[in-house]
Amino acid sequence: MNKTPAPKVSARGPVDHEVRDQIVAAATEHFRFYGYEKTTVSDLARAVGFSKAYIYKFFESKQAIGEMICANCLDEIQTEVKAAIDAVDSPPEKLRRMLKALVESCLRLFFQDRRLYEIVSSAASGRWPATLVYEDFIEQSIREILQLGRQSGDFERKTPLDETTRAIHLIMRPCFNPLLLQHGLDTTDEAPVLLSSLILRSLSP
Amino acid sequence: MNKTPAPKVSARGPVDHEVRDQIVAAATEHFRFYGYEKTTVSDLARAVGFSKAYIYKFFESKQAIGEMICANCLDEIQTEVKAAIDAVDSPPEKLRRMLKALVESCLRLFFQDRRLYEIVSSAASGRWPATLVYEDFIEQSIREILQLGRQSGDFERKTPLDETTRAIHLIMRPCFNPLLLQHGLDTTDEAPVLLSSLILRSLSP
DNA sequence: TGAGTGACCAATATGTATTATGGTCACAAA
DNA sequence: TTTGTGACCATAATACATATTGGTCACTCA
Numbered sequence: 001m002n003k004t005p006a007p008k009v010s011a012r013g014p015v016d017h018e019v020r021d022q023i024v025a026a027a028t029e030h031f032r033f034y035g036y037e038k039t040t041v042s043d044l045a046r047a048v049g050f051s052k053a054y055i056y057k058f059f060e061s062k063q064a065i066g067e068m069i070c071a072n073c074l075d076e077i078q079t080e081v082k083a084a085i086d087a088v089d090s091p092p093e094k095l096r097r098m099l100k101a102l103v104e105s106c107l108r109l110f111f112q113d114r115r116l117y118e119i120v121s122s123a124a125s126g127r128w129p130a131t132l133v134y135e136d137f138i139e140q141s142i143r144e145i146l147q148l149g150r151q152s153g154d155f156e157r158k159t160p161l162d163e164t165t166r167a168i169h170l171i172m173r174p175c176f177n178p179l180l181l182q183h184g185l186d187t188t189d190e191a192p193v194l195l196s197s198l199i200l201r202s203l204s205p
Numbered sequence: 206m207n208k209t210p211a212p213k214v215s216a217r218g219p220v221d222h223e224v225r226d227q228i229v230a231a232a233t234e235h236f237r238f239y240g241y242e243k244t245t246v247s248d249l250a251r252a253v254g255f256s257k258a259y260i261y262k263f264f265e266s267k268q269a270i271g272e273m274i275c276a277n278c279l280d281e282i283q284t285e286v287k288a289a290i291d292a293v294d295s296p297p298e299k300l301r302r303m304l305k306a307l308v309e310s311c312l313r314l315f316f317q318d319r320r321l322y323e324i325v326s327s328a329a330s331g332r333w334p335a336t337l338v339y340e341d342f343i344e345q346s347i348r349e350i351l352q353l354g355r356q357s358g359d360f361e362r363k364t365p366l367d368e369t370t371r372a373i374h375l376i377m378r379p380c381f382n383p384l385l386l387q388h389g390l391d392t393t394d395e396a397p398v399l400l401s402s403l404i405l406r407s408l409s410p
Numbered sequence: 411t412g413a414g415t416g417a418c419c420a421a422t423a424t425g426t427a428t429t430a431t432g433g434t435c436a437c438a439a440a
Numbered sequence: 441t442t443t444g445t446g447a448c449c450a451t452a453a454t455a456c457a458t459a460t461t462g463g464t465c466a467c468t469c470a
Binding site: 167183195201202 | 361364368373375378379385389395396399403404406407408
């Protein structure tokens with residue numbers, strides 16, 4: 001569903017190589033079915049038809065493979081959120097859609113690909129690079145919507161942009177951070193609408 | 206530091222009995238030092254000078270003892286928060302103080318009594334009664350402050366009280382729920398002030 | 411009658427011997 | 441040079457026998 005988008009980190013050997021993609025594909029499949037822990041590097045090697053040692057020509061560790069898969073998951077979420085934001089023009093509506101899409105994407109991952117969710121979760125716990133990019137993306141998206149809204153006159157302009165951005169980021173955190181999300185699943189129905197409304201009230205000029 | 210305030214749940218045998226208090230005291234001490242898991246019921250029995258079987262005349266399980274200790278921790282937090290709220294008159298300031306006190310109390314528990322924090326944490330995870338009372342207390346406190354602020358004209362009155370209450374509760378959640386708190390320790394400095402400010406902006410008439 | 415207990419059981423935790431796994435490297439074939 | 445591997449090692453996971461622990465109950469002694 002996702003072609004490896006960018007090498008990013010912890011790659012090794014030929015960057016653009018068919019076998020690398022095969023490994024990623026096999027890993028995605030195996031991790032999704034059996035989970036990260038239960039999948040051995042030998043399993044992946046067998047799946048792509050090469051020896052275990054060959055895997056290590058492309059990835060410097062099993063975790064590096066996990067990070068790649070994790071990055072793909074997070075990329076997918078980012079793409080969906082971006083699409084939701086771009087689908088409308090009004091900044092308040094952008095903000096509502098953003099939070100809605102964010103929650104929906106995360107929940108889908110949680111309920112439909114629990115095993116992959118666990119990887120993302122431990123990635124967040126270990127502060128893997130991909131999760132930092134993800135957090136940055138969220139914060140940047142918020143900031144951009146705020147700037148748009150301030151230009152259009154939809155949002156107040158007194159509070160420093162960084163402060164507002166940071167505060168909204170904090171509020172949204174339990175909706176997109178896997179570690180927090182799993183402890184508030186019971187509130188995920190009401191959260192997006194309640195929170196957007198409150199945030200938007202706080203932004204009124 | 207806390208005399209067993211109310212029997213509440215899962216008690217057994219004589220409700221008001223010296224030995225019960227001794228058990229609670231011993232349990233608090235042991236749990237604080239060695240943690241819930243590492244403390245055996247026999248340890249507690251030895252500490253109070255009776256046999257293990259006698260412990261079970263007062264508590265129906267080891268977990269029931271844990272719940273008692275947990276309830277005491279949460280009671281302490283509630284007392285502190287209540288004091289912080291009552292210390293000032295202006296509703297906006299009440300709200301600021303409430304969140305500040307909440308975060309400080311929780312962090313103190315986390316950093317100074319890690320072992321007890323773990324109990325509270327697993328209590329939240331297992332939805333033990335004491336944590337439900339705690340959550341109710343938070344929500345009720347928010348609601349009361351909101352009502353006061355609406356009467357005094359400090360807060361807007363258009364949004365349904367329940368909706369605002371719920372939304373603020375959701376926002377504060379990562380600050381007082383042990384399961385969420387431990388994943389956002391890096392943001393606990395800025396969180397109270399940023400969040401209070403945003404919330405108060407959203408409440409302006 | 412009620413305070414208090416030792417002996418006992420099922421289930422969980424712990425220590426340990428063994429296996430499986432992540433990871434490397436020298437080397438081979440193409 | 442590039443593609444690819446089997447043999448190898450240290451560490452982590454597993455499996456299993458043993459020891460602890462949570463919890464009960466019949467019973468004793470004021």
